[in-house]
Each structure stands twice: as structure tokens, then as C-alpha cells.
Amino acid sequence: MTDAAVDRLPPRPAPGRFTVLSGLGALVLTVLTARAVDFDPTGLVTDLTRPNSVVEGLLDPDWSQIWSRRSRRAFIETLQLAVLGTAGGSIVALPLALYATDYGAPNRVVQVVLRLINSVIRSLPDLLWALLFVSAVGIGALSGLLALFFFSIAVVSKLTADTLDGIDRGPIEAGVAAGASNTSMLRTAVLPQILPSYVSFVLYGFEINLRASAVIGLVGAGGIGERIQFFQGRGEWDKLWGLVLLFFLVVFLVERISIVLRRRLV
Amino acid sequence: MIRFRDASVVYDGGVRALSNLDLEIGDGEFVVVVGLSGAGKSTLIRAVNGLVPLTSGHLEVNGREVPGLDRTGLRELRSEVGMVFQGFNLVDRTSVLNNVLMGRLHRVPTWRTLLGRYPADDVALAAAALDRVGILDKARVRANHLSGGQRQRVGIARALAQEPSIILADEPVASLDPPTSHVVMRYLKQISNELGITTVVNLHFLDLATAYADRIIGLRAGELVFDGPGEDCDAAVFESIYGRSLTADDTMDKQAAM
Ligand SMILES: Nc1ncnc2c1ncn2[C@@H]1O[C@H](COP(=O)(O)OP(=O)(O)O)[C@@H](O)[C@H]1O
Ligand SMILES: [Mg+2]
Numbered sequence: 001m002t003d004a005a006v007d008r009l010p011p012r013p014a015p016g017r018f019t020v021l022s023g024l025g026a027l028v029l030t031v032l033t034a035r036a037v038d039f040d041p042t043g044l045v046t047d048l049t050r051p052n053s054v055v056e057g058l059l060d061p062d063w064s065q066i067w068s069r070r071s072r073r074a075f076i077e078t079l080q081l082a083v084l085g086t087a088g089g090s091i092v093a094l095p096l097a098l099y100a101t102d103y104g105a106p107n108r109v110v111q112v113v114l115r116l117i118n119s120v121i122r123s124l125p126d127l128l129w130a131l132l133f134v135s136a137v138g139i140g141a142l143s144g145l146l147a148l149f150f151f152s153i154a155v156v157s158k159l160t161a162d163t164l165d166g167i168d169r170g171p172i173e174a175g176v177a178a179g180a181s182n183t184s185m186l187r188t189a190v191l192p193q194i195l196p197s198y199v200s201f202v203l204y205g206f207e208i209n210l211r212a213s214a215v216i217g218l219v220g221a222g223g224i225g226e227r228i229q230f231f232q233g234r235g236e237w238d239k240l241w242g243l244v245l246l247f248f249l250v251v252f253l254v255e256r257i258s259i260v261l262r263r264r265l266v
Numbered sequence: 267m268i269r270f271r272d273a274s275v276v277y278d279g280g281v282r283a284l285s286n287l288d289l290e291i292g293d294g295e296f297v298v299v300v301g302l303s304g305a306g307k308s309t310l311i312r313a314v315n316g317l318v319p320l321t322s323g324h325l326e327v328n329g330r331e332v333p334g335l336d337r338t339g340l341r342e343l344r345s346e347v348g349m350v351f352q353g354f355n356l357v358d359r360t361s362v363l364n365n366v367l368m369g370r371l372h373r374v375p376t377w378r379t380l381l382g383r384y385p386a387d388d389v390a391l392a393a394a395a396l397d398r399v400g401i402l403d404k405a406r407v408r409a410n411h412l413s414g415g416q417r418q419r420v421g422i423a424r425a426l427a428q429e430p431s432i433i434l435a436d437e438p439v440a441s442l443d444p445p446t447s448h449v450v451m452r453y454l455k456q457i458s459n460e461l462g463i464t465t466v467v468n469l470h471f472l473d474l475a476t477a478y479a480d481r482i483i484g485l486r487a488g489e490l491v492f493d494g495p496g497e498d499c500d501a502a503v504f505e506s507i508y509g510r511s512l513t514a515d516d517t518m519d520k521q522a523a524m
Contacts, residue, residue, distance in 0.1 A: 170355030171368075174421075177315055178428060179345035180371035184379040188368050192360040 057237025065242045071227055075250070078223035081144045082209040089152025090202040096153065097160040098186050103172050104164075106182050118161070122154045130216035141222030144213060151212060152205045159201040160194065167193045200262040207258050210251055267293055268314055268432065268464065273323035275309050275488075283309040285488035286323070293431070294462040296455060298469050298479035298496075302508055306488040307468040311434045314466065315347040316340045328431060345372035348425025348463075350435035350454075354417045358410035362401070362420050365409050366392040369427030395423040399453050415446035422453055433458070435467040439474070444518050451478050471518040472504060 065071045098104045105111030133143035175185035217225015231240035268291040275284040283306040312318040325332040370388040396402045399419040439447035458465040469475045476496040484492030484507035
């Protein structure tokens with residue numbers, strides 16, 4: 001076996017110019033930004049080794065928050081926000097995505113307007129939605145609900161729109177040729193094709209919203225985030241960490257269940 | 267009644283797919299359109315239900331002037347014209363019955379289709395259509411569980427459920443094997459004869475065309491080059507349509523034997 005095939009393998013092609021240039025570019029950019037913000041690794045080490053009540057709280061979290069009524073209510077509020085926000089947003093996201101497609105738009109004007117609305121909604125992150133509604137309707141769960149509602153529209157309509165681009169167009173042609181109204185055609189020829197994906201996007205949206213609901217609470221939009229902020233303000237780090245770890249556990253469980261369900265769908 | 271007068275279709279890019287076509291198809295006729303790929307067969311068929319607009323000329327279908335129709339007029343026209351496709355165009359992820367019910371969409375209120383609650387008489391029509399093509403027992407099966415021939419019969423049932431006066435079939439057997447092709451052609455012919463439905467079928471194979479057509483229409487580069495009964499369609503006529511003599515590729519039986 002002197003003439004092994006492996007020796008006769010064609011040589012590995014040299015990396016393309018684009019790969020080399022973009023790699024170099026990324027390196028240069030990283031170094032430049034690090035200098036611009038005065039990044040200093042030694043400072044990081046001293047900060048982390050200094051005695052720190054926040055880290056101590058993490059090492060000895062106070063689990064008693066399970067029994068606290070106010071914490072439990074905050075938990076339930078967070079779940080409610082995530083469920084309602086996701087459900088409402090997903091219901092609105094479906095027609096927004098369907099009527100913005102080239103085959104589903106009743107006319108050009110509607111299509112352009114819907115695409116504009118979609119891209120505006122999609123460009124705002126969850127925290128910004130929360131800030132927006134906290135300033136508009138005040139501190140509380142309603143702001144959180146509205147924020148998650150719009151955030152769900154963004155997530156679900158984007159994913160659904162991508163799926164809608166890749167469907168089989170044959171049934172659409174059949175619906176049009178049969179004299180169906182636009183909406184009837186979408187319902188019968190398109191919806192069955194995307195339904196499993198759509199349901200899985202709704203579940204995914206719920207996962208994201210559950211996590212987001214903790215963050216948006218920090219700016220006063222209700223739920224568990226507000227409670228976390230409360231402990232932060234009082235410096236009760238052990239209780240804060242207890243709460244955060246409980247929340248982590250809930251998110252983890254919900255995600256596991258959701259992933260199993262989604263896998264069965266598609 | 268379908269009547270083309272001096273009808274032309276020019277696509278973006280300048281392809282002249284139909285050229286000054288004059289053609290009249292009477293009620294209840296069973297017409298087969300033959301021609302090379304690119305001759306304009308699909309364009310002719312799609313002009314009839316307004317899927318492809320004429321660039322110039324006239325086209326009258328069931329007393330309507332097709333080029334002048336607005337959106338509502340087009341939907342009314344299409345409700346009277348059933349269409350059968352080469353690729354079947356079924357929704358795989360739903361039942362055979364739901365696919366056939368698409369043929370009733372022109373009549374069922376939109377809110378009912380949204381809820382998936384079809385009126386009983388529309389369901390009855392869909393069931394009757396399935397029965398006519400011999401697959402009523404498959405009504406609750408998901409469409410993607412059927413064989414090719416069965417799928418095309420669902421396609422025919424969907425067109426039939428419209429209670430159309432015209433059926434257009436664009437190469438309905440091009441993705442089927444010879445025995446199945448004959449089954450599908452027999453159903454199309456039988457439905458046309460028994461219900462008096464004007465039927466226009468595009469076919470690639472000449473032997474299949476002569477076997478079923480009352481009348482054959484030959485297209486070549488968008489122009490009508492033959493119009494007559496199947497028995498008149500001899501080797502000379504064939505050359506005028508295809509621009510060359512008959513080969514094994516042009517007949518299904520010989521091709522199947524290869
Ligand atoms: N949507 C279209 N845009 C541009 N050209 C087209 C389009 N559809 C068909 N054509 C061209 O028109 C001619 C006739 O096409 P078609 O009617 O599909 O023929 P056939 O069905 O006989 O194969 C062909 O040259 C084809 O390339
Ligand atoms: Mg064609």
C-alpha cells in the first residue's frame with residue numbers, strides 16, 4: 001500500500017482572498033475598538049477578585065423566595081405577560097405576514113404599507129418597546145404586555161414570512177384558477193402548508209418572551225423583572241440570586257418542553 | 267363557447283407565444299392541443315381563464331369578452347372554468363376532500379372557508395366529484411399519501427367540483443406512466459361526454475392525442491398549423507406541426523417500450 005489514496009489527495013486549496021481580508025479586517029477592528037474604549041485586562045482581574053457582595057450573594061442564594069407571596073405573584077405575572085403577549089402578537093403576525101407576500105397581497109399599496117409596518121416593528125428590540133410603552137402608558141404590567149405583543153409580532157411575522165417565501169406555489173395557482181377570493185385562497189392553499197412551522201414559531205416566540213419579560217421588568221414593565229430590581233435597589237443580593245435562579249429553572253423547563261413540542265411539529 | 271379572434275400574446279422579453287390566433291371551440295367539444303415544447307400550448311389554455319392576458323385581439327368565453335374583465339369578472343369567469351395541472355397542484359398537508367373543496371371556493375363565503383366549515387351541499391358536490399373519478403374512499407386521506415394517478419384524479423375532481431362548463435387540462439398526464447395516463451385520459455373524456463363539459467387538453471404525445479381527441483389543434487411557434495379530427499392527423503400533418511418526422515419520443519407507447 002505504498003500508493004495510498006490519501007497521498008494523492010489534491011492539495012488543500014489556499015484560503016480565498018475574501019476570507020483572508022475579512023479575517024484581517026475583523027482582527028484590526030477588534031484591536032482598534034479595544035484601544036478606543038481603553039480596555040485593560042488587568043483591571044478586569046482586580047475587579048473580579050475584590051470582595052464583592054453581589055458575587056457572595058450568588059454563592060449563597062436565598063431560596064426562600066419560593067415561599068414569598070409577592071415573588072410568586074411576580075412570577076405568575078411574568079408568565080401571564082408572556083402567554084398573552086405571545087398569543088396576541090402571533091394572531092396579528094399571521095395576516096401581517098400573509099398579506100405582505102407577493103401572492104397574498106390584495107394590491108401593491110397594501111403590500112408596500114404592510115412591509116413597511118413589518119420592518120419598523122422588526123427593527124425595535126424588546127427593551128426599547130418596553131421603554132416606549134412605560135413612557136407612554138406608565139409603569140406596570142400593561143406596558144409589559146404591549147411590549148411583548150409587539151415583540152411577538154416582530155419575531156413570529158419575520159419567521160413566518162421566510163417560510164411563506166418557500167412554499168409550493170402550485171396550490172395557489174389552483175385556488176386562483178378556481179375563482180377563490182384572495183383570503184379563501186390563503187386559508188386553503190397556503191395556511192395548511194405553513195401551519196406546523198407557524199405553531200413552532202409561536203412556541204419559540206413564547207420562549208423568547210419569557211426571557212424578555214424579565215428584562216423589560218427592569219425598566220418598570222411589570223413581572224419578575226420589577227421584583228429583581230426591587231432586591232437590587234435594597235442590596236439584597238442573596239434574595240435576588242435566589243429569584244434569578246428560580247426564574248432560570250422555569251425558563252429552562254419551558255424551553256425543554258417547547259423544544260420537544262417543536263420537534264414533533266416539523 | 268370559446269372564440270379567439272386575431273388573438274396574440276407577447277411576453278415580457280418579446281417572446282410571441284400566440285400569434286394572430288383564430289379559433290372557435292364549441293360547447294361540449296373535446297379538443298386536444300399538440301405541439302412542441304414552447305409552441306404556446308400552455309399560453310393558449312391560460313388565456314382562456316385569464317391567467318395570461320392577451321396582448322392584442324379578442325377572446326370570448328361563455329359570452330364574456332375576457333380582455334375587458336375586472337377582478338370580479340375574472341373570478342366569475344374562473345368559477346365556470348375548471349383547471350387540471352401537470353404537477354397536480356394539490357395541498358399535500360391536507361385531506362383529499364379539503365383539496366376537492368377548493369373547487370367550491372368561488373361560492374362559499376370567505377368566513378366559512380376561514381373556519382373550514384363548508385355548507386353541506388358543497389361537501390355533497392365534492393363527494394360526488396370524488397365518486398365520479400372512483401376515489402371517494404380516499405376522501406379523508408392526506409393528499410400526499412396518494413399515488414400519482416390518484417393525485418391527478420383528485421385534481422380532476424377539484425375541477426369538477428366547480429360544476430364548470432369548461433375544463434382546461436395543461437399536460438395532465440406528463441408526469442404519469444402510460445397505463446395511468448390512459449386512466450386519467452379516459453376519465454377526462456368520459457366526464458366531458460357525460461356532462462357536456464367543453465374540454466381542452468394539452469398533450470405531448472401524439473398517439474395519446476389521436477386516441478382521445480374529437481378534434482386536434484396543432485400549434486407551432488404560436489401559430490395554428492392544424493385543426494381537424496384525429497384521423498386526419500397523419501405523418502404529413504405531424505411534420506407540419508413538429509417540423510420533423512415522427513420519432514419514438516413523440517408517441518407514448520413507443521417511448522414506454524424503450
Ligand atoms: N411567463 C413567461 N414569460 C416569458 N416567456 C414565457 C412565459 N411563459 C412562456 N413563455 C415563452 O412563451 C413560449 C410559449 O410557452 P408555452 O405556452 O409555455 O408553450 P408550451 O406550453 O407549448 O410548452 C415559450 O417560448 C416560452 O419560453
Ligand atoms: Mg406547457
